[in-house]
Amino acid sequence: MILNRIYMVSAVRATILLFLALLASLILAGSAAAKPLVEDARLGLHPDKTRFVLELSERPQYRIFTLVSPYRLVIDLPELDWPDRQETTPQAKGLVSALRYGLFTPGTSRVVLDLSRPAEVSEILTLPPRDGRHHRLVVDMAEIEPAVFRKRVQRKVHRSDDALRQASLAMPSPPRKPAQDQRPxxxxxxxxxxxxxxxxxxxxxxxxxxxxxxxxxxxxxxxxxxxxxxxxxxxxxxxxxxxxxxxxxxxxxxxxxxxxxxxxxxxxxxxxxxxxxxxxxxxxxxxxxxxxxxxxxxxxxxxxxxxxxxxxxxxxxxxxxxxxxxxxxxxxxxxxxxxxxxxxxxxxxxxxxxxxxxxxxxxxxxxxxxxxxxxxxxxxxxxxxxxxxxxxxxxxxxxxxxxxxxxxxxxx
Structure with missing residues (x-):
């Protein structure tokens, strides 16, 4: 009788431990799968530059480059959870005439800043949390001459140390229909x-x-x-x-x-x-x-x-x-x-x-x-x-x- 009770208690304890281990693994898996959260985005105007700041729940990986015809600055980041709130979409100012964000390819989110004039990235900062606040990606842009942009800036790519891979535009192709399928x-x-x-x-x-x-x-x-x-x-x-x-x-x-x-x-x-x-x-x-x-x-x-x-x-x-x-x-x-x-x-x-x-x-x-x-x-x-x-x-x-x-x- 006593042995049976000991066996039952051990079995129950083992079941509880197994359940807790499973629950912990699920929580960890969920945390690992969670996307970095965008807490805030803003533009600042300074005498010699326009500053873009993105506040994130995690240290950002990034790939930043500029494009011409029209002038744009592109920031690629890991796939983000960007709340659909008006306050997280800054109003245009300075060198930035418009801003868009969203999923570019699976695994990559993209921010596109339309530039009113040619500009170069003068400084990029990644700032750690301070006083419990969030990680910050700071991108400063300064106006330059169009000829300088085309010669020096257009093909330059800025990457973080843990460089984000270049987003591929190759799309997974839907399965083809079998050859015997004659339907349109x-x-x-x-x-x-x-x-x-x-x-x-x-x-x-x-x-x-x-x-x-x-x-x-x-x-x-x-x-x-x-x-x-x-x-x-x-x-x-x-x-x-x-x-x-x-x-x-x-x-x-x-x-x-x-x-x-x-x-x-x-x-x-x-x-x-x-x-x-x-x-x-x-x-x-x-x-x-x-x-x-x-x-x-x-x-x-x-x-x-x-x-x-x-x-x-x-x-x-x-x-x-x-x-x-x-x-x-x-x-x-x-x-x-x-x-x-x-x-x-x-x-x-x-x-x-x-x-x-x-x-x-x-x-x-x-x-x-x-x-x-x-x-x-x-x-x-x-x-x-x-x-x-x-x-x-x-x-x-x-x-x-x-x-x-x-x-x-x-x-x-």
């Missing part, structure tokens, strides 16, 4: 993402978040039909270069590429969905302005465009591209018809311009603006599940009609 491949592209928030609505809605919701809904609806293979260019809050989105569509032999966006306009009265296709010449000034804005996505994210092949950024219309463009226009026209039955449309709904994200040589591509976040009522409507369902249903019906026509053409 629809590539769904949620515009912007990560460090590029896109347009901001009147109530603070970020384009990158809104269109990701619509992209996921479109993916779910298409997969549920069983008629299509669906590839997402992004399924989370990450940045993908414009050319990278096109590459994903082409590598997966896409049969249709749909890039989802949400627009803003200086006038709060403009509203309605619209569809855009690629053209050397814009259909109107509004389409040209929109293309110019959307094509700045890589600039906004701090991508170095100076080494790009000029042929990639130009519209070179081959026979294959002509076929893709004709198919794009056909799908856009069907989309306008289907959406017009369900939601409000912008006047002259099908427009065209030189959108970089539509420049596939082989994949029919459209850019679809779901509506205007600068129109208070439409911004609210765009966030509703009921409106999203109507719009997605219109897109799906347009896709079905498009491929019915394609199949009939192939049979004949």
């Amino acid at each position: 491949t629809i590539v769904v592209d949620a515009g912007h993402g990560g460090v590029d928030p896109g347009a901001i609505g009147v109530s603070g809605t970020r384009e990158k978040d809104l269109v990701l919701t619509y992209a996921r809904a479109l993916q779910d609806r298409l997969k549920a039909s069983g008629a299509y293979n669906v590839v997402m260019t992004r399924d989370d809050d990450r940045f993908i270069p414009l050319r990278g989105r096109v590459d994903i569509a082409e590598k997966h032999n896409g049969d249709l590429f749909i890039s989802l966006h949400a627009n803003t306009n200086p006038s709060s009265r403009v509203k309605g969905a619209s569809v855009y296709t690629l053209s050397e010449n814009a259909s109107d000034a509004e389409a040209a302005a929109l293309a110019a804005k959307e094509n700045r996505s890589d600039v906004i994210a701090g991508v170095d465009l100076s080494s790009e092949n000029p042929d990639v950024s130009q519209i070179l219309i081959s026979l294959a591209r002509r076929d893709a463009m004709n198919s794009s226009k056909s799908f856009a026209n069907v989309t306008v018809e289907e959406l017009g039955k369900r939601v409000d449309l912008l006047r002259n709904t099908h427009r065209f311009a030189g959108f970089a994200v539509l420049k596939s040589a082989s994949v029919p591509s459209v850019l679809f603006e779901i509506g205007y976040m600068s129109h208070p009522a439409e911004e609210q409507q765009l966030q509703s599940a009921a409106h999203r369902k109507k719009l997605i249903e219109g897109l799906v019906q347009a896709i079905e009609r498009h491929f019915d026509v394609q199949q009939a053409y192939n049979r004949n």
Whole structure:
């Protein structure tokens, strides 16, 4: 009896110890996985410099460099937890005309400072906590002559001792469909993402978040039909270069590429969905302005465009591209018809311009603006599940009609 009781007590004690060890390991794992927290960010103006200060919960690793056309200062850091609070986004001042931050690639957060004039990094300090405060990264910038910037500063990279690896823009490619899968491949592209928030609505809605919701809904609806293979260019809050989105569509032999966006306009009265296709010449000034804005996505994210092949950024219309463009226009026209039955449309709904994200040589591509976040009522409507369902249903019906026509053409 006594031996049994001793055995039971020992077994209980061993179980408790095992549980505590497991709990401790889980806590440690959670702590290890926690991202450094941004406590504050601010800009300071001094007679001879502009100072950027970032307060963090951990000692920062960094990679800092400048870019031209336009002038920018880029700070790469480990993936951060940056609270979505207004007070952690400093207002522009001094040499800094605008500031953005966000996930650049998995594992790397990026801060992009737009510079009003050419400047160099004059000093970088990493200060340890003082009086219980946080680690600080201090970056001082001083104005210099444009010629000096191009000759001496443009290619210079500043790294911490525990140097942060250069962020790679190579994106993990979604799995390819099996060769025997004859279903059409629809590539769904949620515009912007990560460090590029896109347009901001009147109530603070970020384009990158809104269109990701619509992209996921479109993916779910298409997969549920069983008629299509669906590839997402992004399924989370990450940045993908414009050319990278096109590459994903082409590598997966896409049969249709749909890039989802949400627009803003200086006038709060403009509203309605619209569809855009690629053209050397814009259909109107509004389409040209929109293309110019959307094509700045890589600039906004701090991508170095100076080494790009000029042929990639130009519209070179081959026979294959002509076929893709004709198919794009056909799908856009069907989309306008289907959406017009369900939601409000912008006047002259099908427009065209030189959108970089539509420049596939082989994949029919459209850019679809779901509506205007600068129109208070439409911004609210765009966030509703009921409106999203109507719009997605219109897109799906347009896709079905498009491929019915394609199949009939192939049979004949």
